[in-house]
Each structure stands twice: as structure tokens, then as C-alpha cells.
Amino acid sequence: MSGYVAGYDGYLASVGGSRGVPDPTCRGKSWVKPIDLLDAYLRMYQLVDLEGFAGDPGMWTGAQPPSSSTAEAAPSASALAAALTSGNAAPGSFNSSVAWTHTVTPSFPMSLYQLTLVPGHPTEYVYGGHDVAMTKQTSTVLESTTRGRLESVTRTLWTTRWGPVVDRLEGHQLPRTGTAAFVLADADTSNARFMNDVFATDQATDTTQILAAQEKYEGMPWDDTIAADSQGHAVYSDIGNFPDVTDALAARCDTALGAELYAEAGMPVFDGSNPSCTWGTDADSAAPGIFGANEEPKLSRSDYVENSNMSYWLTNASDPMTGYPRILGLTDIPVAMRTRSALMMVGQRLAGTDGLGPAGFTLQGV
Numbered sequence: 001m002s003g004y005v006a007g008y009d010g011y012l013a014s015v016g017g018s019r020g021v022p023d024p025t026c027r028g029k030s031w032v033k034p035i036d037l038l039d040a041y042l043r044m045y046q047l048v049d050l051e052g053f054a055g056d057p058g059m060w061t062g063a064q065p066p067s068s069s070t071a072e073a074a075p076s077a078s079a080l081a082a083a084l085t086s087g088n089a090a091p092g093s094f095n096s097s098v099a100w101t102h103t104v105t106p107s108f109p110m111s112l113y114q115l116t117l118v119p120g121h122p123t124e125y126v127y128g129g130h131d132v133a134m135t136k137q138t139s140t141v142l143e144s145t146t147r148g149r150l151e152s153v154t155r156t157l158w159t160t161r162w163g164p165v166v167d168r169l170e171g172h173q174l175p176r177t178g179t180a181a182f183v184l185a186d187a188d189t190s191n192a193r194f195m196n197d198v199f200a201t202d203q204a205t206d207t208t209q210i211l212a213a214q215e216k217y218e219g220m221p222w223d224d225t226i227a228a229d230s231q232g233h234a235v236y237s238d239i240g241n242f243p244d245v246t247d248a249l250a251a252r253c254d255t256a257l258g259a260e261l262y263a264e265a266g267m268p269v270f271d272g273s274n275p276s277c278t279w280g281t282d283a284d285s286a287a288p289g290i291f292g293a294n295e296e297p298k299l300s301r302s303d304y305v306e307n308s309n310m311s312y313w314l315t316n317a318s319d320p321m322t323g324y325p326r327i328l329g330l331t332d333i334p335v336a337m338r339t340r341s342a343l344m345m346v347g348q349r350l351a352g353t354d355g356l357g358p359a360g361f362t363l364q365g366v
Helices: 002-014 037-048 077-084 194-202 207-217 247-253 256-265 337-351
Strands: 098-104 110-118 121-127 130-133 135-144 150-159 180-186 223-229 234-237 269-271 298-301
Touching: 002 037, 037 194, 098 207, 110 256, 194 207, 207 223, 207 234, 207 298, 247 256, 256 269
Parallel strands: 110 269
Antiparallel strands: 098 223, 110 121, 110 180, 121 130, 135 150, 223 234, 234 298
């Protein structure tokens, strides 16, 4: 990280500051300036938490206490489920002996809690039979206006033991009423292991070392990994920073909305009044509250692994993976056309039935 900061600042100085930046979008802008190590780590934190509350600050700054006349429709599990199946991809890399890439994982680094609010006290909620006050935090930041000016904007964040109160997720409303509110419990708010995971992967010389790095740090926040090495080994892993929510825990703790949303999209919505409804921890968990690496999908093969931004299930058509909790993705489902076509092309190439020469992959053929 120190090298990145030095390189960024060195480049900026070499072109004469912001006025020398070639890109007109950035040239001469007041926010184009030297950075320090803290700036770099804050940016990395923002990237790690893309799917959580750093990815959409508006969802918690807009979650204000309702008036006594507030009455909004309950959120739609189907609409939320559709939104929750999209995500962001990250690039891979390679060295002289191993290459790797990433696709979007269906696993969630977060869950929701549904609070029961104390009647007449919209900033208090019931927990373990007691009334508990939310914590109020007021923040002022500079925001760019439509006229290109920076103006101070103040927002209030209400937090609980589970996380911040939110009023939407992936663009869909989670209305706060006089009796209920929703909270985002985000595993990635404490995920400082992402860079350790990345650096260890960068230093790997084969797929075994890539897998070992992921098992040690569990730092991947929103992507799974596909890798192949020069020794003929291939590996898939969806080992990352995912809440330890087993199907049994979800069945016991989900609210009515949670039961529906968990089945459709894998997102649990726990009863926030029940102290026993906390994420679990395994013996090999890299941090409290997340699955251990042995509880997450991984597959090593000598023929191939494949993923097209879908479930881990058919990473290899001849070796399906099953038995993992719903929060990590679905199995035994029709696969999308992209996955289907990829599996067919790989299968035909390995069998030599695609009319492109002898069976198997060669550098020339690729």
C-alpha cells in the first residue's frame, strides 16, 4: 500500500499536479491531489464493502424515524430477490506458473435484522425483552451540487447492536414504520483481511497455494476464484467473508419476510429482538461470525473448473457440488444460457467433438 501511495503521488508530481493530468475529467479538479496511506486504506475499505453499507450510504442516511402517521407497504421479497442477484466483478492476474480470475459470487457478505420498535419511541427497539435505545451519529460531509460546487450536507445515522438502520437495499424499499425497522448486519465492515488475501495470492506459485491463502484469510468480499497452474491443476473456490448462517439458524430466526427472501435469494432477515439469533462461528473461521473455509464451496480438478457468475453448483459438470447453506447459493436449478454454453463448449473440446481437432486444450488452440 505504501508503494501504491508513493507511485500515485510520484506520477501526480511528475505531470505538474492536477493541471497536468491528461484526462479532462480530472484535469484541474480540486479533488485531484496527493494522497496518504490512510486515503489508500479508506479506498480499499470502500471497495471491500461494495455490497454493504459503504456501497450505498444513502440507504442508512435516509433511514430516519417516522412520524406517528407513517404507514408504508411491506417490502417485496420477490423484488428484493431479483436485485440481490446482481453484483460487481473483479479482475484476476497471473505470474509465470499460475493464473487466476474471479466471477461474482451469489454468496452474501451481509444479512438483515428486523427490529420491533417500542410503541411511541421510534428510536428504541425490543431486545431480549428489554427496551434498547439506538445510537445517534450525526455526520457532515461535502457533497457536489448540480452546479459543481461543494456544499456541506449533514445526515443522521441510527445504529444498533446489529448494525445501522437502513431504508432500502439494492434500490428496493425497506420502510421504517412506527412498529418496525430494518438493520444491515455487514460482515465486510470489519474485513481488513482482503489485502492479505490478495498479496498471498499474488505470491502463489500453484493452485494449492492460492487455495491455502484463501483458507487462511477468507478475505474475498464479493467474488469467487477460478485458477489453473502450469502443473495441470485447476481450482475453484468461493471461500470468503460470509456470515455463518446455516439453514437451521435461518429456519429458527427468520421473520416472515426473511423466510420468503431466504428461499428466493439467500438473504436472511432475522428477528432482531432475539439475542440467540446471532451469526455462528466455526473452529476454522478467520474471524468471528463467518463460515470457516471448510464450510464453503471449493473444488480441485485435473480437467477443468468453470463459473459464469452463478452458483458454485456446476463448477464441473461431472462433479456437482451440493450440501452448502442457502446463503452461499442454489443447487439443482436450471443454469443460465451463459453457463450452459460454457459447459457444453468445454465438454465438447475435452471430447474432441467440436470439429476443432484432437481432444483437449492446447496453447495454439486457445
